[in-house]
Amino acid sequence: MLHEAEEKEEETVKGTKEAILEVIERPGDNRTEGGREGIGTRALENKMELIGLGLSYGDRKVLEDINMPIPARSITAVIGPSGCGKSSLLRCLNRMNELVDGARVEGKVLLDGEDVYANGFDVVGLRRRVGMVFQKPNPFPKSIYENVAYGPRLYGVKQRKVLDRIVEESLRRAALWDEVKDKLGSSALSLSGGQQQRLCIARVLAVQPEVILLDEPCSALDPISTQRIEDLLHELKELYTIVIVTHNMQQAARVSDFTGFITIDEQGSPGRLVEFGETREVFTNPKEKKTEDYITGRFG
Amino acid sequence: MRGYSRTIAKPEINTSEAGLKNGNGWRGLLEKKAARAAARARWAERVASFIFRTSAAVSLVVLAFIIGTILARGLGTALDPSFLFGKPQALKEGGGIGPMLFSSLYLTLLTSVIVVPLGVGAALYLAEFSREGRLVRLIRWGTESLSSISSVIFGIFGMVFFVIYLRFGYSLLAGALTLTLMNLPTVMRVTEESVRAVPGSYREASLSLGASRWETTKKVVLPAALPGITTGVVLTMGRIMGESAALVYTVGIFVRKIPLSPLQPAAPMAANIWHIYTEGALIPDWMRVASGEAAALLVLVLFFNLAAGALAGIIRKKMGIMN
Numbered sequence: 063m064l065h066e067a068e069e070k071e072e073e074t075v076k077g078t079k080e081a082i083l084e085v086i087e088r089p090g091d092n093r094t095e096g097g098r099e100g101i102g103t104r105a106l107e108n109k110m111e112l113i114g115l116g117l118s119y120g121d122r123k124v125l126e127d128i129n130m131p132i133p134a135r136s137i138t139a140v141i142g143p144s145g146c147g148k149s150s151l152l153r154c155l156n157r158m159n160e161l162v163d164g165a166r167v168e169g170k171v172l173l174d175g176e177d178v179y180a181n182g183f184d185v186v187g188l189r190r191r192v193g194m195v196f197q198k199p200n201p202f203p204k205s206i207y208e209n210v211a212y213g214p215r216l217y218g219v220k221q222r223k224v225l226d227r228i229v230e231e232s233l234r235r236a237a238l239w240d241e242v243k244d245k246l247g248s249s250a251l252s253l254s255g256g257q258q259q260r261l262c263i264a265r266v267l268a269v270q271p272e273v274i275l276l277d278e279p280c281s282a283l284d285p286i287s288t289q290r291i292e293d294l295l296h297e298l299k300e301l302y303t304i305v306i307v308t309h310n311m312q313q314a315a316r317v318s319d320f321t322g323f324i325t326i327d328e329q330g331s332p333g334r335l336v337e338f339g340e341t342r343e344v345f346t347n348p349k350e351k352k353t354e355d356y357i358t359g360r361f362g
Numbered sequence: 363m364r365g366y367s368r369t370i371a372k373p374e375i376n377t378s379e380a381g382l383k384n385g386n387g388w389r390g391l392l393e394k395k396a397a398r399a400a401a402r403a404r405w406a407e408r409v410a411s412f413i414f415r416t417s418a419a420v421s422l423v424v425l426a427f428i429i430g431t432i433l434a435r436g437l438g439t440a441l442d443p444s445f446l447f448g449k450p451q452a453l454k455e456g457g458g459i460g461p462m463l464f465s466s467l468y469l470t471l472l473t474s475v476i477v478v479p480l481g482v483g484a485a486l487y488l489a490e491f492s493r494e495g496r497l498v499r500l501i502r503w504g505t506e507s508l509s510s511i512s513s514v515i516f517g518i519f520g521m522v523f524f525v526i527y528l529r530f531g532y533s534l535l536a537g538a539l540t541l542t543l544m545n546l547p548t549v550m551r552v553t554e555e556s557v558r559a560v561p562g563s564y565r566e567a568s569l570s571l572g573a574s575r576w577e578t579t580k581k582v583v584l585p586a587a588l589p590g591i592t593t594g595v596v597l598t599m600g601r602i603m604g605e606s607a608a609l610v611y612t613v614g615i616f617v618r619k620i621p622l623s624p625l626q627p628a629a630p631m632a633a634n635i636w637h638i639y640t641e642g643a644l645i646p647d648w649m650r651v652a653s654g655e656a657a658a659l660l661v662l663v664l665f666f667n668l669a670a671g672a673l674a675g676i677i678r679k680k681m682g683i684m685n
Contacts, residue, residue: 158570163493190572200563203586212581213571262567269571 109134109273109303110155110192114169116332117150119162124150126332128169130322132273137295137304139318139341141311143356146324147333148307149197152275155305156192157185173273190217193271197278199258201250201265206233206242209250209261213269228268236264237294256287263294274298276306280313292317311357315345323353432653432660439654446658450618455647459655461617465534465628466662469613470602472538472624473545478595480542481549488550489557490579509547513607516544521611532627537613544608545598552594556587589674596673600666604659606632631659 110132117125124147132138132155140148150159157178159165170177178188190213201209210229211219219225229246233239238260242253250261259279266274276295280288295304295317308314314321322338337344337353348354439445448458484501492498520540530536560583568578584591614627615637621628629637638645638652645651 156570158566161566161569186572186574189570194566194570196563196566196570198563200561200567202564202567202582212568216571216573216577216581265567265571 107134108132108172109174110305111172112151112154112169113172115151115154115171116168117147117154117159118166118168118332120164122330123332125154125324126334128324128333128335130335130338132303132305133320134303135299135301136319137299137306137317138320138322139314140305140307140322140324141309141314141356142324142333143326144309145329146326148309148324149277151324151333152194152277152305152307155273155275156189156194158189158194160185190269191271192273192275193266193269194275195259195262195266195277195279198282199255199262201253201258201261203249203251205247206250206253206261207246210264210268212265217269232264232268233261235267235298236260237290237297238264254287256283256290259283259287259291260294263291263298267298271302273303273305276304278307278309280308280310288313311345315341321345323348323350323356325352325356429660432656436653436655436657437661439650440658440661442654445654450616450651452616452618452644453646455645457645457647457651459631459634459651459658461620462629462631462634462655463658464620465613465617465634466603466630466632466659468621468624469534469537469541469609469628469630470599472534473541473602474595474599476538477542477545477549477598481546482553482591484546485550485553485557486579486584489554490583491575505547505550508543509551513544513605516540517608517611519543520608525612530625532612532614533625534613534621534628535624537609537628537630538624540608540612541602541605544605545602548598548601549595552598553587553591556590556594557583559590560586589678592677593670593674596666596670600663600670603630603666604632604663606630606636609633610636631655631662635659 108131112128112130112132115125115128115130116123128151140151142148153159154167154171155178159167167179171179173188173192177183202212204212207229210232211225214225214228219228230239230243233242238257241257242261250258253261259282263274263279280291283291292313295306298304299319306314306318318341320339321341321344323336323344324333325336326333337348337350339349344353345357348357445458446463447460448456449460450462451457484505488498488501517540520536520543524530524536524539525532528536530539564582564586565578568582569575573581609630610633613633614629615633617627617629635652635655638648638655
């Protein structure tokens with residue numbers, strides 16, 4: 063399906079359903095080019111950007127003054143010791159932190175140059191554009207089909223034929239189709255942990271996000287499932303901007319193009335970004351002593 | 363029991379480097395203690411299991427005795443269709459309980475139609491939409507208070523407010539509203555518990571896909587909580603079926619004809635049984651009627667309780683596979 067992608071290029075405005083089909087047929091398409099004008103080349107380089115981002119839960123500061131770009135169509139890894147706030151950071155990107163009572167965000171999070179915390183920014187639209195995969199696979203207690211169709215149904219896609227195509231295509235892209243094509247109607251909870259996590263990825267792909275956030279997606283999985291997901295991420299980065307939080311440094315080194323290292327000075331102090339750069343640089347030639355200590359396993 | 367702890371000598375622990383290394387630091391002491399503790403635990407185990415078994419047996423015997431007596435006295439009568447669906451008599455023998463049976467079912471249905479949306483809605487607000495604050499505390503305090511008031515008080519309130527002040531008269535509607543007040547706390551609590559038991563990861567998944575709070579509640583939380591809510595609602599219906607005190611002053615205790623309008627008076631079975639037992643001397647075979655009606659009511663309530671579990675099982679099964 064990737065090969066068909068290059069054939070058509072121009073964006074035509076049609077009805078929603080047609081548009082979705084259109085997008086499916088051209089996975090290489092990126093709506094930021096045709097659909098969102100006037101943002102310029104910077105946005106293409108940095109899909110998202112954190113500017114002076116701080117986060118506190120009540121009186122407790124979790125993150126402080128994080129400045130970090132998220133380059134488009136590449137994988138950015140966020141690494142750091144447990145409790146440094148890297149998962150919280152991820153949740154700032156799609157405003158999932160708002161679900162926590164007393165959470166307060168400072169600074170800016172830009173998506174295509176727009177501050178997602180600006181007054182009147184559409185949260186629902188944001189979460190559609192910035193999808194999320196969680197640490198523990200969390201499929202709904204519904205059928206495999208309904209799990210993937212959940213998002214498209216939310217946006218009003220009702221036609222069975224269209225849904226069928228979305229479901230198939232999303233499952234294919236999540237490398238799960240061959241394993242489940244004969245049992246789309248059975249419960250998602252009957253799948254193995256690794257399959258459930260790929261189903262969650264398919265569920266996110268079904269809403270055609272621009273950015274995918276993964277919060278330690280492999281920490282509950284065995285090595286083989288982990289391998290499959292990492293392979294999958296490699297394929298997906300052609301089409302999506304991916305941010306992955308992981309405490310597994312080998313994984314960060316294996317899959318990511320860019321790496322940000324966050325740490326805390328002591329228990330209870332807020333997490334700060336120590337270093338950000340190309341993964342190869344960060345891992346082989348870190349600028350900061352702390353990064354080097356962490357990567358070589360001297361602490362954390 | 364002997365005081366084991368008193369017979370144990372003061373521990374002699376060898377905490378020197380050598381003692382710790384070759385393991386004779388306090389291992390010997392632990393072994394001695396463990397043997398005593400195991401003996402004590404076996405004893406306690408036996409005593410505890412005897413107590414629990416006895417209390418389980420006693421409650422089971424009492425329950426079996428009550429159910430057995432009611433069924434033995436009345437099941438024969440209750441199974442006779444001419445009794446179950448027949449017309450009641452006041453002055454001669456051979457009367458049935460058709461209108462009472464109908465009243466009970468009608469009243470239960472009417473109450474459910476009012477109390478379920480109200481209770482489920484309020485519980486959803488408390489569990490999913492509200493933030494802990496003064497209003498939420500007030501609602502919780504109010505419903506908790508409601509649930510500890512005796513049913514006679516509800517009956518008298520219902521009579522004063524619905525029957526007299528709002529001029530509903532003795533009617534199914536007045537009874538249903540009274541029962542609504544009475545059962546609202548239960549429906550709310552059951553719903554809230556079921557909704558809170560839905561894993562937060564489902565909500566996160568839904569919200570992260572761009573669903574609003576309401577869409578998440580409707581499409582994910584409610585379906586997942588449905589088995590629990592159903593069980594609670596059907597159990598509540600069983601309780602409504604067995605209620606008498608709140609209805610004596612609001613609905614009525616005896617009718618001859620089947621009530622069709624909710625504004626008509628009616629006679630739910632439990633209230634009718636109470637009436638026959640206390641002032642039913644005019645009915646020559648009052649003992650037969652009361653016993654038969656009691657057996658019929660018992661079977662009905664048992665049926666509701668069994669249905670509650672079965673229904674939840676069916677929903678759970680269906681949910682795993684479909685929507």
